[in-house]
Amino acid sequence: MLMRRQRRTEESGPYWKQHNWQLSAGFLGLVVLLGGFVALTSGGDGDGASAAASDGPLSAGAAPKDGRPDGCRTDDSAGDALPTSAPKDISWHTLGVARVPVSASSGPTRTTGPLRWCYAHTPVGAALAATVIPSQMSGSGWKTVSRQQVVAGRGRDLFEFQRSTVPNIDSVEQSPGLAVGTYAGFAVTAYTGRAAQVSLLIRTGQGYAQTTIVLRFSDGDWKVVPDGDGSLHTSVTTVQGNPSGYVLWGA
Numbered sequence: 001m002l003m004r005r006q007r008r009t010e011e012s013g014p015y016w017k018q019h020n021w022q023l024s025a026g027f028l029g030l031v032v033l034l035g036g037f038v039a040l041t042s043g044g045d046g047d048g049a050s051a052a053a054s055d056g057p058l059s060a061g062a063a064p065k066d067g068r069p070d071g072c073r074t075d076d077s078a079g080d081a082l083p084t085s086a087p088k089d090i091s092w093h094t095l096g097v098a099r100v101p102v103s104a105s106s107g108p109t110r111t112t113g114p115l116r117w118c119y120a121h122t123p124v125g126a127a128l129a130a131t132v133i134p135s136q137m138s139g140s141g142w143k144t145v146s147r148q149q150v151v152a153g154r155g156r157d158l159f160e161f162q163r164s165t166v167p168n169i170d171s172v173e174q175s176p177g178l179a180v181g182t183y184a185g186f187a188v189t190a191y192t193g194r195a196a197q198v199s200l201l202i203r204t205g206q207g208y209a210q211t212t213i214v215l216r217f218s219d220g221d222w223k224v225v226p227d228g229d230g231s232l233h234t235s236v237t238t239v240q241g242n243p244s245g246y247v248l249w250g251a
Contacts, residue, residue, distance in 0.1 A: 057112055058148040058219050068220040074120035075105035082188055083124050086249050097169055098135040101128065101183060101249045108132055114141025115148055119222045123188040126196035127247075129222035130213040131183050134232050140168040150232070151216055151225045158230025184208065185246035193217065195225075201239070201246045208239040 057069045068074075087103040094100075095116070102108060107119035107128050116132050119125035129149075136145040142163055150156045182203040189212070190197040196215045201208060212234040214225040224232050 056115065056144065056148045057110070058115070058117060058221055058223070060152075060219055064220075068121075069118070072110060072118035072220065074107055074109055074118060074125060076121045076125075078120075078122045078124065080123070080191060080193055082191065083127075083247055086185075086247055087124060090249060095132065095135050096139040098138075099182065100132050100135050102132070103128060114139060114144050117149065117221055121193070121217060121222075123191045123196065126191065126215050126217075126222050127186040127188055127198050129215055130196075130198040130200060130224070131186070133222075133224050134213065137163065137232070138168070139170040142168070149221075149223050151218060151223050153226070155226030155228055155230055158228075159226050159232060160230075162230055183249060185243070185248040187246045196222070199246070200233075201243055201248075202236070206238075208243050209236050210239050210243070211236045 057072075086101070087106050089104045090101045091104075092099055093102050102116075103120075103124070105120065106122065106124045108116035110116075110118040114136060116136065119129045133145065133149045136142065136149075143160065146156060146160055146163070150159065183200060184203040185201040187199040187201070188196060189199055194217050196217075197212060198215065199210055199212045201210050213232065215222045216225050217223075226232050227234075
């Protein structure tokens, strides 16, 4: 069984009030906190919106059994081999408040509304999903992303409840003072083909930091497995000295 490393043991209280969770929101664009929480409103987030968010290419049952959703094509020739270098076809795209790596061969190869989906069924595909999926959570399409690309359960319910209490930010122009870290690299620390654990290396103004994300291959694509408290990743921790053991994206 894949286990999360570096659990949040250094702080107490609800995770969304902890410094590390707020710090990670600035790095990953998971939830942008810009001066406190806002009141939860019902505008645009009723049952109709939830139903629409649940209907998409990665909905349960949308893909053939043990197959990929219609139109999803990736290069899976690497199999389960752990990568020693990033794909040669990496390009960089601005996504909300983040700049993310994208590979024409390993994904995301499809875009449907706010969803960037269809990742290679390989360790590199899992690493790209771990980078891109959380980065979509700052914008107004976050509910669709959550329903399609986060594994259902109590963790997802808690994430959506907390995410709904903060404002949407679809671009850096909406928050010019927001400091966003750069994705520097990744390490696939566990992989079985049906599940993966990925450590992300983030370059900040003060050096490097890292966080870990767990994924599951479900409904024909990689999805994030949230923690029991609703967090999509472990605490962001500082990397002392020069980082090692990571595959660099090459930005």
